[in-house]
Amino acid sequence: MLIGRDTERRAIERLVAGARVGSSGVLLITGEPGIGKTALVTEAATLAAGLRVLRARGTEAEREIPFGGLLQLLRPALGELDRIPAPQRDALAAALALGTPEPPARPSGLAGGEKGRGSRQAVAGAGSAQERFVVGAATLSLVCRFAEEAPVAILVDDAQLLDLPSAEALLFAARRLVADPIVLVIAARAGEVHPLAQADLPQLQLSGVGLEAAQELVAGLPVDLVASLHRTVAGNPLALLELARDPEQLRRVPPGVPVPVPALLAEAFAARANKLSEAARTALLVASVDDGELGVVARACADLGVDFAVFAEGERASLVALKEGRVEFRHPLVRSAIYSNAEPAQRRAVHLAVANAVQDDDRRAWHLSEATLGTDDAVAAALEVAGNHAVDRGAHAVAATAFERAARLTGTTGARALRLVAAGEAAWFAGSPERADELLREALALEPPRQARTHADELRGDIALKCGSPARARDILFAATETADPEAAVGLLADVVNACFRLGDAAGALQAADELSTLLQEIERPGTRVIGLLACGVAKVLSGRGGTEEIRQALALAPSVALERDRRRQVWMMLAPMFLRESGTGRALIEEAMRERRDQVAVGVLPAVLFLLARDDATTDRWADAAASYDEGIRLSRETGQTTELALNLAGLAWLSAQQGRAAECRALAAEAMGICSERQIHLGLAWSLFALGDLALGQGDPQAALPQYERLAEVLTSLGVLDPDLSPVPELVEVYLRLGRADDASAVARAFAVRAGEKGQPWALARAARALGLVEDDEQKFLEALEWHERTLDVFQAARTRLVYGAWLRRARRRVDAREQLRRAVAAFDQLGAPGWADQAAAELKATGETARRREPSTADDLTPQERQIARLLSEGHSIRSVAARLFLSPKTVEYHLRKVYTKLGIHSRPELAEILEKGGPART
Structure with a gap:
């Protein structure tokens, strides 16, 4: 009977009632031990009568068993496994060790004599951590399938004791429950560090009863x-x-x-246990070190000379109960009190007995590691095997602990270093960057072989780039090239350029490019040459030293070689078209990368891919798609802890919001981005944030407010030596200077910019340069030249900006008829894009010619949220509800929920109508 918890009971009752009528509800119950969390979970089970119930409880003994908690939870739903998307099905089957698909071939290892462990993973970088999220996506899909027959109640007690992979999968699903008939009730001890406690889930904190x-x-x-x-x-x-x-x-x-109540309870339980016989205390200690399976406990007790019948003493003392083939403790504190109260030697003896009693090799290895004093290479080897099994299942947190323990038990320095590298890699893939870096630094201090050293440095560079400082990543990777072989050095230097791109470090990028040019003279492998050429070209463009020729060579060579689908390939094949910024050159590569990553459920690498996709869309007329990609990139960056990608996605969306006239949103996004960028020296994000603030003011017709933003941006780029004209605000500064009456300043910067644009020789830079010269030289031919260059790009916004200033110039020259043609097209383009401030300026200029603009009515599609827009776009292109759900890591019912909102907002009832409205609002794409 639940006493004194009427308010809490009603809260759970409301959630269960919601599930019965088709809505989702999540509640995390927290409190100190003994406060009544388990009683509420039990009451939730009673209230959920008639629902399909999935239930699990975390235990201390199973914290290192990969996905043990998830298997316990999902076992009743596994009959639906074949009905979820294949990549998710296979990943979940492997994680739960169901024996369906073969695990993916693991790259050769650095640990335990497996040559080059993680060499392919090293190239793939944090993308190999995607299993952390694909299992979460599969968990969501499975429970939602299970809920199609009847509403589901998911009940989890002692969640702080769940193994980390299970907790992460559960959290991934919990965050995405919206419109399915599912109630999720989780109970966890307050003050414990675990993923669910650190999440943004609705929470009910329990205090004492009255x-x-x-x-x-x-x-x-x-x-x-x-x-x-x-x-x-x-x-x-x-x-x-x-x-x-x-x-x-x-x-x-x-x-x-x-x-302290928990301490008082533990003392009370320990005192009660101490009244038992020595044999009974030993039996309880045996039960406390494993999962309580009667067969294992009985065999271990026999090995220790203890009669199993002594458990009756523990039952009479209300410390344990024997039921359903297990020894169950009354409360986790009972287990903890008994274990901590035992002498260390006694604990080791019990672990050894349990190791001899269990039949699973991995569990035996864990117990042997607890029973060992000093080093033991045989136990270390067994733990390493357990770690490899955990990697195969995507349980990287468990693998990290296994490899680290194996390293501590290893007698030889070389083998210890290799196992520490494996532990660091697993910790990084598990989302623990600080622990990973510490393990990798410890491994490097032991001077491992060259291949292992290079791998460790690559991992440390990737950690620093995504979660720390790009400057630190650059320094780590540069230093690593000194000991790497030529092929590996090319990859390291490519990563250096990537770090320098985010840093805005032109000098560092150019140094890397010089070293790449030298190395490429000796490299014959086509795949390595493509990566090296692309990185070399980008570095030179950033420094104003050409580079487009190297990029074109690489893009021409790429189709003829079988490049592995790894992190470097996708980063560089997406970055290259952005540095050329012309139509028809490598544009499909970005979409291909996105399709690959969504099909692989590669949530961990999606923030970077989404950023590049959004940046590409923002330089075309697909602004709504860009906003959706930035929004998803921000959400996933927060979820995966990737601060660098978070800053870049924030800055990109700030720029887009500026053009759309969303002042408050732009300033908030820019402020957050600049805070991260200033702390971590992400100068690329700082540059785009400043550009956003300047464009916001200029689009509002306030050149005085735009001036300091553009001038600060120009100063930042100059101080960094970044000479790529595409990052420069000079064309915008020219307009500002002219509006403020500073013609000489406008002329000086416009002419200097034209030189740099000419050196780059790409249409986007040349178009902006010609526009700026047309303004300062009163030269109509320059405006026409700019429009010709714009025809070779996909940037509708910049072309409209040129038409606006050209039309205004024609009006001032009293050529009203000619001015109207340019200004009409500018108004239409700005309206089509959704840039109201710029459209208003163009309309005002048109009105000054004696003509009133015919303005585009705002599309109802403009009212859609980014996620609604994403769902609407995919559905309008013919994807099924289930396909869209899989691609966006949602449930089908959540997609249907958003689709209903889309239809209501747009006032339509069919997909053909949806496609028509989206087409009117601007071309869309996958």
């Missing part, structure tokens, strides 16, 4: 004693029940001293 409820709980005791107990334990129900057994315990507490 005095009246306390009196009901311990009926029969004197009122004054109950009141004293209640004050001592602050209403903790379990503490009340335990201390009521022996009220004299209170005399040991000094008057007025607050009592």
Whole structure:
């Protein structure tokens, strides 16, 4: 019976009622041990009568068992496994060790004599951590399939004791439950560090019950004693029940001293256990070190000379119960009290006995590691095998612990270093960058072989680039080239250029390009040459030293070689077209990368891909698609802890918001991006944020407010030596200077910019340069030249900007008829894009010619949220509901929920109507 929890019960009752009518509900219940979390989970099960129930409970003994908690939870739903998308099905089957698909071939290893472990993973970088998220996506798909027959209640108790991979998968699914008939109730101990506690889930924090409820709980005791107990334990129900057994315990507490309730409970349980016979205490200790399976406990007890019948003592003392083939402790604190109260030598002896009793090799290895003093190479080798099994299942957190323990047990320095590298790699893929870096630095201090050293440095560089400072990544990777072989050095230097791109470090990029040029003279492998040429070209463009020829060579060579689908390939094949910024050159590569990553459920690498995709869309007329990609990139960056990609996606969306006239949104996004960028020296994000603030003011017709933003941006780029004209705000500064009457300044910067644009020789830069010269030289031919260059790019916005200034110039020259043609097209383009401030300026200029602009009515598609727009676009292109759900890591019912909102907002009822409206709002693409 649930006593004193009426409010909490009603909260759960509402969630269950919501699931019965088709909506999702999530609740995380937290509190100290004994506060009543388990009672509420049990009450939730009672309230969920008639629902399909999935239930799991975390245990200390299974914290290192990969996906043990998830298997416990999902077992009743596994009949639906074949009905979820194949990549998710295979990943979940491998994670749960169901024996369906073969695990993917693991790259040769650095640990335990497996040559070059992780060499392919090293190239793939953090993308290999995608298993962390694909299992979460599969969990979501499976429970949503399970809920199609009847509403589902998912109940998880002691979530702080779940193995980390299970907790992460559960959290991934919990964040995406929106419109499915599913209620998720999680109970976890307060103050414990685990993924669910650190998440943004709806939370109910329990405090003690009131005095009246306390009196009901311990009926029969004197009122004054109950009141004293209640004050001592602050209403903790379990503490009340335990201390009521022996009220004299209170005399040991000094008057007025607050009592930590969990410690008091542990003391009470330990005191009760100490009253048992030595054999009974040993039997309870055996049960405490494993998962309580009766067969294992019985065999271990026999090995220790203990009669299994002594468990009856523990049952009589209400410490354990034997049921359903297991030894179950009354409360996790009972287990903890018994284990911690034992002598170290006794614990080791028990672990050894359990190791001899279990039949699973991995569990045996874990127990042997607890039973070992000093080093033991055989146990270390067994733990390494367990770690490799965890990697195969995507349980990188468990693998990291296994490899690290194996390293501590390893007697030889070389083997210890290799296992530490493997531990660092697994920790990085598990989303623990600080722990990973520490392990990798420890490994490097042991001077591992060259291949392992290069791999460790690549991983440290990737960690620093994504979660730390690009400057640190650059320095780590540069230093690593000194000991790497030529092929590996090309990859390292390509990563250096990538770091320098984010840093805005032109000098560092150019140094890397010089070294690449030298190395490429010796490299014959086509795949390596493509990566090297692309990185070399980008570095030179950034530094204003040409580079487009190298990029074109690489793009021409790429189709003829079988490049592995790895991180470097995708980064560079997407970056290259952006540096050329012309129509028809490599544009499909970005879409191909996105399709690959979505098909692979590569959530961990999507933020970077989404950023590049959005940046590409933002330089065309697909602004709504760009906004959707930036929005998803921001959400996934936050979820995966990738601060660099978060800053870049924020800055990109700030720029787009500026053009759309969303002032408050632009400033908020830019402020957050600049905070991250300033702290971590991500100068690329700082540059785009400043560009966004300048464009916002200029689009609002306020050149005075735009001036300091553009000038600061120009100063930042100059100080960094970044001479790529595509990052320069000079064409915008020219307009500002002219509006403020500073013609000489406008002329000087326009002519200098034209020189740099000419050196680059690409149409986007040449178009902007010609526009700026047309303004300062009053030269119509320059405007016409700019429009010709614009025809060779896909940037509708910049072309409209040129038509606006050209039309205004024609109006001032009293050529009203000619001006109207340019200004009409500018108004139409700005309206089509959704740039109201710029459209208003063009319309005002047109009105000054004597003609009123025919403005585009705002499309109802403009009212869609980024996620609604994403879903609408994919559905309008013919994708099924389930396909869209899989691509966006949502449930089908959540997609249907958003689709209903889309139809309501747009006032339509069919997909053909949807496609027509989206087409009117601007071309869309996959």
